[in-house]
Amino acid sequence: MIQAFIYVLISTVLIGMVPRAMPIFAAAIGENIDQSSGVLNLGVEGIMLMGAIIGLEVDFFTHDLILAFLAAGAIGILFSLLHAIATITFRADQVVSGTAIWFIGWGISGVIFAATFRGVSPSVKVLGSIYIPYLTRLPLVGKLIFGEDPMAYILIALLIAGQYFLYHTKQGLNLRTVGNDPRVAEIMGVNPFLYRYAAVLFGGFMAGIAGAYLTLVIVGSFYFDMTAGMGFIAVALVYFGKWNPWRVFAGSLIFGAVYIFYIYLETIITSVPYEFFDMWPYLAVLGMILVIGLRARAPTSLAMPYIKEE
Amino acid sequence: MNSSRLQIIFFIFLGLIVSSFTFTLFNLSPISGLLTLFSGGFGSFNALAQTFVMSTPLLIIGVGLALPFQAKFWNIGAQGQFILGEIFATWIGLELASSLPPLVVILVSVVFGFVGGALWAIPPTLMKLYAGANEIITTLMMNFVAVYLLTYLLAGPMEGAEAKVVHAPSSAPLPAADLLPHVGMLSVGIFLAIAIALILYVVLKRTNFGYELMLIGQSPDNARYSGVTVRRNILLSMIISGGIAGIAGMIMVFGSTQALIPQFFSDVSTSFGYVGIAVTMISSLNPLAIIIISIFFGGILNGSYIMEAIYSTPIDVVISIYGILMFFTMIGILIDFSKYFRRKKVK
Numbered sequence: 001m002i003q004a005f006i007y008v009l010i011s012t013v014l015i016g017m018v019p020r021a022m023p024i025f026a027a028a029i030g031e032n033i034d035q036s037s038g039v040l041n042l043g044v045e046g047i048m049l050m051g052a053i054i055g056l057e058v059d060f061f062t063h064d065l066i067l068a069f070l071a072a073g074a075i076g077i078l079f080s081l082l083h084a085i086a087t088i089t090f091r092a093d094q095v096v097s098g099t100a101i102w103f104i105g106w107g108i109s110g111v112i113f114a115a116t117f118r119g120v121s122p123s124v125k126v127l128g129s130i131y132i133p134y135l136t137r138l139p140l141v142g143k144l145i146f147g148e149d150p151m152a153y154i155l156i157a158l159l160i161a162g163q164y165f166l167y168h169t170k171q172g173l174n175l176r177t178v179g180n181d182p183r184v185a186e187i188m189g190v191n192p193f194l195y196r197y198a199a200v201l202f203g204g205f206m207a208g209i210a211g212a213y214l215t216l217v218i219v220g221s222f223y224f225d226m227t228a229g230m231g232f233i234a235v236a237l238v239y240f241g242k243w244n245p246w247r248v249f250a251g252s253l254i255f256g257a258v259y260i261f262y263i264y265l266e267t268i269i270t271s272v273p274y275e276f277f278d279m280w281p282y283l284a285v286l287g288m289i290l291v292i293g294l295r296a297r298a299p300t301s302l303a304m305p306y307i308k309e310e
Numbered sequence: 311m312n313s314s315r316l317q318i319i320f321f322i323f324l325g326l327i328v329s330s331f332t333f334t335l336f337n338l339s340p341i342s343g344l345l346t347l348f349s350g351g352f353g354s355f356n357a358l359a360q361t362f363v364m365s366t367p368l369l370i371i372g373v374g375l376a377l378p379f380q381a382k383f384w385n386i387g388a389q390g391q392f393i394l395g396e397i398f399a400t401w402i403g404l405e406l407a408s409s410l411p412p413l414v415v416i417l418v419s420v421v422f423g424f425v426g427g428a429l430w431a432i433p434p435t436l437m438k439l440y441a442g443a444n445e446i447i448t449t450l451m452m453n454f455v456a457v458y459l460l461t462y463l464l465a466g467p468m469e470g471a472e473a474k475v476v477h478a479p480s481s482a483p484l485p486a487a488d489l490l491p492h493v494g495m496l497s498v499g500i501f502l503a504i505a506i507a508l509i510l511y512v513v514l515k516r517t518n519f520g521y522e523l524m525l526i527g528q529s530p531d532n533a534r535y536s537g538v539t540v541r542r543n544i545l546l547s548m549i550i551s552g553g554i555a556g557i558a559g560m561i562m563v564f565g566s567t568q569a570l571i572p573q574f575f576s577d578v579s580t581s582f583g584y585v586g587i588a589v590t591m592i593s594s595l596n597p598l599a600i601i602i603i604s605i606f607f608g609g610i611l612n613g614s615y616i617m618e619a620i621y622s623t624p625i626d627v628v629i630s631i632y633g634i635l636m637f638f639t640m641i642g643i644l645i646d647f648s649k650y651f652r653r654k655k656v657k
Binding site: 042046082086090091092093095096097099100101102103104105106107108109110111112113114115119224228229232235236239273275276278279282283285286289290 | 332335336384437441443444446447448450451452454455458459461462465466584587588591623624625626627628629630631632633634636637640641644645
């Protein structure tokens with residue numbers, strides 16, 4: 001009896017955590033590169049919303065999934081370009097600029113949604129998970145490893161590439177140097193502005209993709225302010241992962257697992273009001289930040305503009 | 311100084327023009343959209359009275375946020391602190407109602423609103439000061455927890471008898487005698503708000519405390535070397551900021567909604583804590599500018615309700631206007647045109 005219960009619990013968590021974790025991870029790995037170059041982008045939340053609505057619109061009107069994802073990425077680049085110009089060129093405060101981007105994305109996504117669909121979202125067919133005969137049917141890990149949606153595998157590839165780039169290539173070292181001390185980077189012959197622009201645009205691209213992931217792969221429709229803090233959770237996971245893509249990925253999975261675990265508990269424990277279970281993802285982030293993010297050492301020049309000496 | 315102020319106003323104007331193009335999505339010309347928006351917010355005495363109701367929480371939350379922002383401590387949690395203020399004030403208001411004179415009930419509720427907001431602000435502050443947890447994330451997470459706490463209270467312990475019948479979550483209404491009095495058409499809330507703004511102006515610009523917050527904002531290390539107790543100052547600024555957001559919640563219930571009502575993430579009309587951030591940032595943390603900007607923002611919000619009724623444009627229009635205005639103002643403050651002109655002369 002107890003064994004059967006634990007088996008169901010574990011398989012529920014293993015199957016459910018990945019779709020929860022991946023959209024947030026998509027935004028988080030972009031934000032990781034972004035912050036490694038010394039630019040904090042709080043606008044992820046707004047950019048995710050823009051990616052979500054643009055992805056849905058393009059998919060709905062063209063039925064071309066790849067085009068939809070690319071359009072979502074493009075809108076992400078556009079929005080992060082605003083952030084890049086403001087913070088890198090005009091040296092605006094990154095928190096203020098990020099908040100402005102958040103508001104613009106939040107508002108405009110709702111406006112586009114209302115203008116095209118009158119606030120009632122169509123449902124698009126979600127990109128299902130792949131199915132490999134025999135392998136997917138393996139107990140416990142079968143569906144976890146072999147039965148995810150295609151985007152999840154692309155993101156895993158991106159994780160490996162991102163980790164390799166940041167810690168095993170010259171450009172990755174340059175990027176981290178720009179994030180730690182842009183002046184040293186400049187002396188090394190690296191252009192800090194170029195690296196920061198590239199990193200911010202990549203972060204925006206990934207945030208847009210993350211939004212489209214949400215509407216086109218997980219949910220299948222859009223609603224007002226649907227991210228409900230996911231963009232900020234992505235920022236939190238970068239802190240939790242100490243600017244290391246592997247740890248950020250692990251953090252995303254932990255978050256997804258905790259989330260699904262409580263949803264599961266919510267269905268079997270009915271004596272506790274469900275609102276307390278709804279709080280858990282946010283309390284989980286608080287706990288994760290507090291416990292493991294304790295000794296985090298941020299890139300030294302994070303959130304500081306680089307002023308070139310004349 | 312004057313020319314730069316003119317420059318900021320010019321950029322706000324520019325931002326309004328750019329954001330008005332969202333109206334074209336609803337087959338409205340930008341000009342007529344803006345005109346409807348402003349006449350809906352400022353066009354008549356009735357509109358103005360309603361605008362002041364919406365500006366009141368923005369103004370109070372905005373000036374409260376100026377303190378921690380001055381120290382570059384980013385309190386994104388005003389929304390949660392506002393909700394906790396509402397909860398505490400409504401609870402004590404309902405407990406004391408009909409047993410004490412109204413003035414006493416109101417004063418005690420103000421204190422409880424302050425305590426509620428401050429209590430919600432303290433944990434993330436301590437997490438930052440003693441464990442280094444990023445305050446932007448922790449304060450934001452506290453907002454979501456507060457929303458669900460409120461939903462829970464309205465579904466159970468604080469659910470009003472009438473709400474149970476009509477299935478619209480709400481607490482019991484406060485007795486009319488205990489509500490904030492009116493002066494003519496205006497609730498005294500807006501006057502309280504302006505008084506708080508003036509007090510905080512003095513605190514920020516004329517006291518040691520305000521000066522030390524500014525030093526911390528410039529460089530915490532330098533501030534520490536020059537003898538400023540960084541932790542105590544930041545904690546104090548957050549207690550005041552959270553408490554003031556709580557007072558805004560109290561005034562919201564006692565001056566406008568008359569009962570505790572639920573909040574939704576997507577509902578702009580109750581997201582005063584988030585819009586307050588925009589108000590403060592646009593105003594460069596100056597309480598006097600916050601008075602003007604919050605009335606301006608409240609007016610646009612009010613006007614967008616009128617537009618929703620006439621043209622069925624969504625309320626989200628107003629959020630995009632806030633964002634675009636924020637962006638333009640930020641650039642407007644930073645661009646130094648004189649630099650470009652001087653360079654031309656030299657060449």
